[in-house]
Amino acid sequence: MDNVGIVVDDLPATIAFFRELGLELEGQAVAEGEWAGRVTGLPDQRVEIAMMRTPDGHSRLELSRFLTPPVVADHRNAPVNALGYLRVMFTVEDLDETVARLGERGAQLVGEVVRYEDVYRLCYIRGPGGLLVGLAEELG
DSSP states (O other): OOOEEEEOSOHHHHHHHHHHTTOEEEEEEEEESHHHHHHHSOTTOEEEEEEEEOTTSSOEEEEEEEEESOOOOOOTTOOTTSSSOOOEEEEOSOHHHHHHHHHTTTOEESSOOEEETTTEEEEEEEOGGGOEEEEEEEOO
16 A cells, blocks of 8 residues: 545644654645646646655555645544545554643544453544544553
8 A cells, every 4th residue: 555545624733643643744745737637537626735654664644635626525524334434543652642642732532542352452533624543552
């Protein structure tokens, strides 16, 4: 997998949020022009893009903020059993500390931190603009 794309409404806040999770900003650009419309099927698009690399260097998130055309749907408040992409999950070393640190950036716990057998402690949080992000701390 090369990357996962997420459409956001506040690119600077989302970049800062994922930096707090340890991702590195790899670069930013504006995608527009005839080629971009041919790829996405959205002619005349203009999109601000930020590419972020995970700490292990193996994965990336592509954050996109559409300038044109306007966003047409919003799935951020869909329940976890809705069809389509739901969330991205990150492994963290200290779940409680990470939740507290992200809370200082406005993140909110969705349910509660739970333990899955003797393998993980898990939770979902809502980040900038309501993005759903999963966090997992490996146990043992």
